[in-house]
Amino acid sequence: MRNIYADNSATTAIAPSVLEKMMPYLTEVYGNPSSLYRIGSKAKEAVEKSRANIAKNLGAASASEIFFTSGGSESDNWALKGVCHALKAKGKTHIITSKFEHHAILHTCQALEKDGFRVTYLDVYENGIVKPEDVENAICDDTAIVSIMYANNEIGTIQPISEIGAICKKHGVLFHTDAVQAAGFVRINVVEQNIDLLSMTAHKIHGPKGCGLLYVRRGVKIDNLIEGGAQERGRRAGTENVAGIVGLDAALQLAVDTMDERNAKLTKMRDRLIDGLLKIERSRLNGDRIHRLPGNVNMCFEGIEGESLLLKLDLNGISASSGSACTSGSLDPSHVLLAIGLPHEIAHGSMRLSFSDENTEEDIDYILEKVPQIVDYLRAMSPLWEKIKKAENN
């Protein structure tokens, strides 16, 4: 049986070249970067070299604007809580975000609502794309920050970040973007795109888990996240994850270097898969087809439930994910699919396949062979499908 890993939006395998760059910092260069002796200063040097190179790859003006964290969720939490609490004294108590952000943003917003902040959750429409004019219309005198994800983690839709950045700049409002899914697939330039804060993580782009960053433009007021030593300019104390930071830098560099070729390859694979799967009766693609991450396919198949589809795929060697209630750990299906207007019964039957450079056209062939068989099988035992067909005939 083939084994196909098609859940690269969940996490990716560490690239061998990335691991190779990390290895010295997991072995002989174990010194604390805060120490003065050579083995410490060598580690420090690696951290600062990575910081400078990452700053360059994100188009940041200075390396001192990059703060290393444990990953995307921490960066998202810090960006919103840190900025909102810093700006509260100035009477800025309003946040603008979208309905389909990652829970690291949505749950942080809910926590801030309990602290007295007001949050506007913008519509993302059927195509899963925020309208810049909606952002502009939502800005008030007391708006502290706008936070819109660069690309959605479930349906892969890419947001008009430059347009939103320009609007925020015009109105003097801070702009944060969660670029966890987009980094490595789109060209990011925080200065040109007027991005004030940006979250990203290493493990979505063939780097290690447990290391991410928050870009904070110089001059942006943000509360410290962790009090302690002087690491990360005193804003996020704690001994640095040296190997992780080196891995993050190596992964981002690799992604930037290979972007054009990889995007072209993935887009071709993605489009062939979408076209093939859309031949299945009563199937639909979720999210805009064009403004979409090159490796993302998210489909719904009516009459079946997503978790059983995933389990069947797994039995056939295919690792995928779903936005069904059963996989979300709650009774409701994915908030993303509901935000683009899908009714519950259709959202339950969703499947996300996400690809990386390691996937091949043969993988797509295999998926195109298996998915229709599995959908047919599950529909044959589904009383809901029976009802749908009966209604069709009447």
Added chain:
Amino acid sequence: MAYSEKVMDHFANPRNVGEIENADGIGEVGNSKCGDIMKMYIKVENDIITDVKFKTFGCGAAIATSSMATEMIKGKSINDALKLTNKAVMEALDGLPPVKVHCSVLAEQAIKAAISDYYQKQGIDPEPFVGKVPHCDECGCH
């Protein structure tokens, strides 16, 4: 969340899938909004459930509990089938993750709904035997 080997076995090779033509009783519980629908068909001779089939729209646990429940009542008397609890179905599957317990409840209800329908078709009021089978709109999902 991980399923036991038995759950995976019943999911991968479900027993008694399908429909029974001219079934003596048909029960359907759940709704599409919640993401689970179970439909059970029974054939009854001399108070014995001689055949049972199911169709399920739902997650792995929903399919596995349907399959196990049908196995547990096949060949049993109606009275014995009515005694089948969701707990017994769960135990037979070596347990379910906590968020999936409702699937076993649904399986128990599907059997009761099918027996209810059987009684009604016989012109017998099912309530004294089966009790009230809750309609899924009352399950409190939404």
